[in-house]
Amino acid sequence: MIQVLTGNHSAAYAALLSDVEVVSAYPITPQTQIVEKIAEFVETGKLKAKYVRVESEHSAMAVCVGASSAGARTFTATSSHGLLHMSEMVYWASAARLPIVMPVVCRTLGPPWNIWNEHTDMLLLRDFGWIQFFAESNQEVLDTIIQAYRIAEDERVLIPVMVGLDAFTLSHTSEPVDVPEIESVRKFLPPRTNAPYVFDPSNPFTFGNLAYPSHHMEIKYMHHKAVEDARKVILEVDDEWNKIFCRKYGFLDKFMCEDAKVIILTIGSSAGDAKEAAKVLRKAGIAAGVLRIRVINPFPSKELSNILSNVEAVAVVDRNLSPGNGGILLEKIKSSLYSSKYRPFIKGYLAGLGGRDITVKDYIKIFEKTLEAYKKGETEWFNLNLEMTGS
């Protein structure tokens, strides 16, 4: 059924449709409506779940770790300072291989305090061994959260999943969302099984005890491999979702990329404006395209270099900042292209920090600047008087 939902309510409905059993969360703007809606679902009996109203995000994730270790399907959501406050337990959850799912409403980090959109919060945790998605629309938020449980609980994976959605542009903006029937979702996502490890006194084991250097590395290798192995599962799950619900996303969202000579590469909802800009350039005869990365971890390096192998110039738009390094996406993309034979011209843009708008006009400018820089090449003839040369 088509419903008009904000991104936050799409996330809450996804939790409802996924039959989550334990929810624990702590309010923070702009995530709060997710937990408020779920509190309402639970209190009105719509969702048969235990909702633990904790005193901090650290405890929210710790509750999820406990509940997930006991075999429950668990859910939490946070944002910005909440994510960083919870971070010790965020790493714990993935290293403990627990299939927790958590939407993150991407918001700027302070100081100075700022509640608006930026991706630094979630990208800082790129190295925490979670699977990470970024959504472009509220529909994608809902679909990805449900898919995320299938991926996370798959025995080949057992890795928690974060789903990023942009503060306000998605979290508080209403869009028509096709909310599937719960029966069909239940067929797609059966209850979580106890496999392979769930606390049970009849089969006692200890989790997380001391490991010496003789074992530690292998345990970490297995964590790494599980994230790598998730690639296959992410695509399988997406295909199956498509068969039932007729929507498919993949790792990359390719917009007019087949014959594109110049591409904007970015993540999140703002890709929509970049796409509008590409259309404008196409009308002017410039082969522009937009590549939106949907899965940040595991990073789709191969898929990316395949597409970029025919592109002349790439603009990477980072709505995040690693002070002293620059854009996190730019670094990631450059390093993932290092081993490919063809490496296009790449120019990085740091934009939209702290919720500053990036408009369609801005994206047009970014396309134009990128092409201009590409044409000039690395060395520029400075103060050259072309008239004198007769050309």
Add this chain to the structure above:
Amino acid sequence: MNIKDLNKEEYILPGNSSCPGCPASLGLRLLTKAVGDNAILVIPASCMTVIQGAYPHTSIKLPTLNIAFAASAAAASGLSAAFEIKGKSHSIVVYAGDGGTADIGLQALSGAAERNENITYVCYDNEAYQNTGIQRSSSTPYGAWTTTTVKGKLEQKKDVPKIVASHNVPYVATASIAYPIDFIEKVRKALKIGGFKYIHLHAPCPTGWRFPAEKTIEVGRLAVLTGAWILYEIEKGVLQLTGPSKNLLERSARKPIQEYLKLQGRFQNLTDEMINKINEDIEEKWNEIKLTIKLKENL
């Protein structure tokens, strides 16, 4: 002390971005008048973050360290350590909400209290996370509606002053924005004492509690006069009732609780059974106070 003896200086500037009838900005206005020029404020994420206004403006005329939600008592300890080693004496004053005190900040609060840090910690208690849109805190009272307790909170209000007192710090007090002289006298007393001082300031919030903005003081007074909020101070372990609470030891002296509850939208769905429970809880609290006072008298 008389209201006329108050510091004429205003440290909280008009035109700030609080809601009309805001108890948090009123509380800080009174607090800063009591602490004066030599203070440094520490403010965690809360309504006060917004009330201050946005860069390049501020509505607070005192040096202010804004800090992460969980961290105020620890950051204040750092300020205090630095000024001590530099041989400077300033009053370090935390002004934190109930969420930043009773919940996410409790660990840092307990740590600073146990170390007996030389700071004054004032918690303005508007009984929920108001800044993020009225979610329950552990300081939300039983029965109150919030957006995360849509049928009314099932658990009791956490007694933070009692928790802090159990750290045996030199000074713990409760206060209310409806009794400014009582509050200011407590702040002044606290500032004269070395070590950790804690004041828990009841702060009725029209936006979150659902009452008209002009009734903030009335609701605050009724909380005290019905006995739902008790004014006291604990100096070196000795508890003393203050203000109107001095005369409310006997239940018959207190106004019926309904007078307090009926003004507030957040209590509109209480059943008679729930109101009975609220009365019983209040009675129990008073009995505890009576016992403490008796014990002291028998010593």
